[in-house]
Amino acid sequence: MANIRSLDPSASPLDYYGSELRRLREEAKLSQQQLGDILFCTASLIGQIETAKKVPTRRFSEQLDNALMTGGQFTRLIGLVLRSQLPNWFQPYADMEARATYICAFQSDVVYGLLQTPEYAREVLGARRDGDDLENTVAARLERQRIMDRDTPPMVWVIMSEAVLCQEVGGAKVMRDQLAHLLEMQRREWVKIQILPFSAGVHAGIAGSFNVLRFEDDPDIVYTEDFVQGRMTADPSAVREGVRRYDHLRAASLSLKESAELIARVMEERYGDRSGPGGGVLA
Template sequence: MANIRNLDPSASPLDYYGSELRRLREEAKLNQDQLGAILFCTGSLVGQIETARKVPTREFSERVDAALLTGGLFSRLVGLVLKSQLPNWFQPYAEMEAKATYISTFQAQVIYGLLQTPEYAREILGARNEGVDLDAKVAARMERQRILDRDTPPLIWVVMSEAVLHQEVGGREIMRAQLAHLLRMQEREWVKIQILPFTSGAHAGMPGSFTLLRFEDNPDLVYTEDFVRGHMTADPAAFREGSLRYDHIQAASLSVEDSARLIARVMEERYGDQHAMA
């Protein structure tokens, strides 16, 4: 049976997307199964998206645009829909992240979000989010990464603790793919990755991860998180302190070239095929 739940288009971006999908599908005189066949998905999925029970992907949206000749409407809407799947407290940061011209971050425990593979992100996001729509959460994180493919992407300089490479998230295959992804990303001239080695001892990043955002037309920001929510401030004193700490962390880290070699070595020695056969 077709989903016929009525939506309030003003309730959320997801509701608006669903109501527009239904409206344009009906204008095209297609039922849900017929549109699903054109999109290479089930009519049930079309119905779930039309009733805001399922979050659409960017691929689905592009196929809808092609099938219904919408002029790119759903490809534009899906960005808003996926952004709305981010935690409310995180959305202001994501908006500023997308505007930044220079992002520098220290990550003590996990791979930086903009450099995560979907599989790694799923493990991280699912660790304490039982019952949530993980597909939607992962899609939202991948949507954030689209800033890396802009014509003029931000310069991103990432320093990560060596511990991040050894923390086995999701198993060896996921970690091997994640570390391989880091090496591929480092080939982009605007992405730099350094590893803070275990041998550095006590360092300026001991209090935890943080991110610095720099802009052309906005005040610089420093962002931190605790286990409840994130904290973003444009306070100049806080930004100066973050910048100073970041400089000290960078100075204690391996060079970009040596960091790439360490990532490759850990990938082969810890997560390679020979390790699996041992």
């Protein structure tokens, strides 16, 4: 029997999505099985989404709009649904990140979230999550990256420690694909990537990763994160300190060209094809 658990549409974006799906499906006089057949999915999946037990994907939402002729309602809504899957403490930052015109990020340990491949993101986020929760969080991170494909994307300037390139996350193939993605992203006019080499020694980011966001009409903010949660502030003295540190890091980093060359070199030398003649894996 279909799950008919009632939802409070105001409880969350996911609940609203589920209640609207059920309402429009019933208006179309379709059973869950019939709609599932149209979308090439199971009736169970339709039921789970209608009862807010499963987070829909962007592709599902696009197919749903076509099937129910909703004029893009679910495609517009899915962004809010996926954003709601981010940790509560991180959502305000994600909102500000989406509005920023200039993002300056320093990362000491991992690739910046806006530049992560799905496989790399899954490995990083999987250190603290598993199961469906992990997949929902990965989907939310990839949703954040959509700002990079807007008609007018933000300027994104990322400085990463050389350690980020050498810390193997998810195995050689994941790392090779991730570094190849960085090189591809750097070809975009609005994306700049610099590597802070080991030879820089003690540097202005030694205390940890941080981001500075700039806006057209709002004050700049600086964002820092510890192992529990993040902190965001527009305090002028904190922002000045963040900008000062970032300028020092930029000066100590390799040039854009040198950074790209290092990324390519590490990709080939450290994560290149490790299979020997006949496909055997080399030690």
